[in-house]
Amino acid sequence: MAGPFTLAETERQVSERLGGLPLDYAAMAVTSNLFRAANAVRNHLERSVLAQHNLSWTGFVVLWVTWIWEPIETRQIALEGGFSKATLTGVLTTLQDRGWVTRERSQADGRLVLVRLTDDGRAMMTELFPEFNLEEQHISGPIDVARREELAEMLRLITVNVEKADSTIPPA
Amino acid sequence: MAGPFTLAETERQVSERLGGLPLDYAAMAVTSNLFRAANAVRNHLERSVLAQHNLSWTGFVVLWVTWIWEPIETRQIALEGGFSKATLTGVLTTLQDRGWVTRERSQADGRLVLVRLTDDGRAMMTELFPEFNLEEQHISGPIDVARREELAEMLRLITVNVEKADSTIPPA
DNA sequence: CGGTGATTGTTCGGGGACGAACAATCACTA
DNA sequence: TAGTGATTGTTCGTCCCCGAACAATCACCG
Numbered sequence: 001m002a003g004p005f006t007l008a009e010t011e012r013q014v015s016e017r018l019g020g021l022p023l024d025y026a027a028m029a030v031t032s033n034l035f036r037a038a039n040a041v042r043n044h045l046e047r048s049v050l051a052q053h054n055l056s057w058t059g060f061v062v063l064w065v066t067w068i069w070e071p072i073e074t075r076q077i078a079l080e081g082g083f084s085k086a087t088l089t090g091v092l093t094t095l096q097d098r099g100w101v102t103r104e105r106s107q108a109d110g111r112l113v114l115v116r117l118t119d120d121g122r123a124m125m126t127e128l129f130p131e132f133n134l135e136e137q138h139i140s141g142p143i144d145v146a147r148r149e150e151l152a153e154m155l156r157l158i159t160v161n162v163e164k165a166d167s168t169i170p171p172a
Numbered sequence: 173m174a175g176p177f178t179l180a181e182t183e184r185q186v187s188e189r190l191g192g193l194p195l196d197y198a199a200m201a202v203t204s205n206l207f208r209a210a211n212a213v214r215n216h217l218e219r220s221v222l223a224q225h226n227l228s229w230t231g232f233v234v235l236w237v238t239w240i241w242e243p244i245e246t247r248q249i250a251l252e253g254g255f256s257k258a259t260l261t262g263v264l265t266t267l268q269d270r271g272w273v274t275r276e277r278s279q280a281d282g283r284l285v286l287v288r289l290t291d292d293g294r295a296m297m298t299e300l301f302p303e304f305n306l307e308e309q310h311i312s313g314p315i316d317v318a319r320r321e322e323l324a325e326m327l328r329l330i331t332v333n334v335e336k337a338d339s340t341i342p343p344a
Numbered sequence: 345c346g347g348t349g350a351t352t353g354t355t356c357g358g359g360g361a362c363g364a365a366c367a368a369t370c371a372c373t374a
Numbered sequence: 375t376a377g378t379g380a381t382t383g384t385t386c387g388t389c390c391c392c393g394a395a396c397a398a399t400c401a402c403c404g
Contacts (some may be wrong), residue, residue, distance in 0.1 A: 083303035
């Protein structure tokens with residue numbers, strides 16, 4: 001949504017479509033730029049560092065969370081990664097088939113499943129993560145080092161705000 | 173990746189895993205918060221306004237771009253939306269089956285396909301978009317109005333920077 | 345004209361993503 | 375200790391998403 005068209009062009013066209021309705025263009029810009037950025041960064045990281053190891057973005061996130069906190073319960077991985085448990089089940093199976101993680105039923109609580117990295121999985125992360133972090137640096141490149149923390153904080157505020165709204169409404 | 177664990181906890185664990193390797197934690201925070209925010213916002217919008225109309229996020233983006241610029245070529249929709257042409261083909265078929273858009277081969281260039289909204293599609297967007305924009309306002313809520321443009325601009329800088337990198341490397 | 349190379353949208357295969365329904369397990373109380 | 379309600383991970387169906395291979399079309403130059 002930040003393609004060949006100018007922001008001014010888009011605003012003019014939008015107001016034409018909606019007549020006199022008052023719109024918050026700043027909020028529109030935040031949303032659209034947020035998604036453009038996330039999409040672009042995700043595609044870039046998948047094609048540069050991740051593709052070499054046959055890894056998807058979500059697969060990498062699961063591996064990363066597990067790497068840091070193993071042994072870890074699946075519900076916690078989903079929480080940290082920000083996706084549903086249904087999604088996690090599939091991704092976890094893929095990672096298990098590739099020999100990077102193991103599943104193990106919890107002794108203490110028969111409902112829980114504990115996830116660990118295999119030696120292969122750990123070796124790959126040790127090699128992969130520095131490359132990944134280097135790319136992350138390039139991505140934040142155009143932003144003043146001083147402003148990066150400010151940016152991260154604003155994004156965090158948006159996240160907690162939205163998740164708060166989702167957790168108060170759904171209890172239907 | 174901004175779940176129950178503290179940022180300090182995570183940093184300590186990461187540095188333990190990687191020994192003495194120097195990492196850019198600010199860049200890490202930007203990336204992870206970017207994705208958490210995008211995920212949270214997307215899920216929220218899909219569940220609140222979009223689900224009522226049986227619309228996915230991408231479906232909405234396609235409809236929105238078409239609504240503003242119709243008639244529009246498919247390659248331009250993909251460019252504006254930030255996804256691949258293969259993805260667009262599927263989504264477009266879904267939207268067409270639901271009766272919201274039409275495909276039409278270009279007279280001038282037989283390779284191109286022009287997309288337009290049906291009357292139903294236009295009616296839905298006229299009703300839907302104000303609701304959508306209201307939710308966008310809530311999402312940006314915790315950010316100072318003055319800082320929203322700053323946030324949008326930083327995200328835009330990241331996007332153009334990453335896309336520039338992708339367009340200079342690939343020509344293999 | 346005819347041929348070469350580029351561009352466009354579709355198809356295909358594999359994986360990701362979610363909500364809803366489900367069986368297994370647990371906690372808690374009577 | 376039996377029973378009720380909540381929690382967890384999986385399955386299922388449906389759609390999204392991409393890269394690679396493909397056929398149709400076009401632009402350009404000889």
